[in-house]
Amino acid sequence: MTDASPLPAQQRAVLLPRFGGPEVLEIARRPWPQPVDDEVLVRVSAASVNPVDLNTRRGAFPMVTAEMLPIVLGRDLAGTIELVGTRAHDMLSHGDRVFAHIGFDRGAQAEYVVVKAVELVAMPNGLNFVEAAAVPLAAITAWQGLFDQGGLTAGQRVLIHGAAGGVGHLAVQIAKARGATVLATASAGDLAFVRGLGADVAIDYKGQPFEELVGEVDLVLGLVGGDTQTRSVAVVKPGGMLVSTVDLSDETTAAAKTRGVRVPGRWHAEPNAAQLGEIADLISAGKIRPVVAETFPLDQVKAAHERQGRGQVRGKIVLTVD
């Protein structure tokens, strides 16, 4: 380990001691973790709130069971490298500004977080810490959904449901940057926002059935489930794909089989620094930009969960840590 500097004996972190409503969340004092090998210790400036945090808190995220509690919440962050593990210091230095999507074995909503070198990249030009923290999990989900799962290529038509939300607002911009025609659904009040992100067509999901407006598409990126998911099968070309970030219903799977639409099974976005680097390049080039709807100090994480849970969030909610 290198670059030791005075650190507090303890740090604050968002702890989930048991499943329940926002009231179960605690701001706990914990020892700061020690980076080893290819890890670094990041002093976190901002960490985003994602729907997975709310699902985890409720006990509705299958990868976190009651026996695993207590855990620190949070999957992505932006901050400054404080300490560098012995095998990481060729590439990374004390003071580097980085952002990261971290594995399920750690939580990002803390003052200090150990991050593996393969999970982080340098922050893109032109973003502050709050904006940078809004990016990693949502943008990597969009990237893996559009390209790894969905095989989207330039010139294809993609329908993105939930286009004004955390994943959707980045998916619209990434798909456009890669030369796709983007059709998008959102609430009526978000249609101008979604068009401003680059969507070629924006549809009020409560106002008119999207099937009447989109024609055939090569890919649906579904960020909502239920009836919307099942109805989406009918607008995908036979041989095309429906990629969902939420579980597929039996109805959707059956309809897809009948129509010859390919549907990947359950998948979770995985940390991937190479992809995050490509996303950072698009941000630095001015091709995509995260939108932060609201910020909350770390100590007000309960209010942040309540806000995220009410919906109608344009872009992302971010916790500020210092």
Ligand SMILES: NC(=O)c1ccc[n+]([C@@H]2O[C@H](COP(=O)([O-])OP(=O)(O)OC[C@H]3O[C@@H](n4cnc5c(N)ncnc54)[C@H](OP(=O)(O)O)[C@@H]3O)[C@@H](O)[C@H]2O)c1
């Ligand atoms: N598998 C994975 O690895 C992975 C990764 C990230 C996220 N996810 C999941 O993906 C989903 C989306 O995540 P997110 O961060 O983008 O959530 P989000 O920020 O809450 O965005 C969801 C968006 O969907 C809109 N919406 C709701 N019902 C709709 C409908 N019937 N048609 C069209 N749009 C609708 C909402 O608009 P209004 O609020 O205006 O109604 C909101 O803008 C969540 O369920 C999350 O858990 C999965």
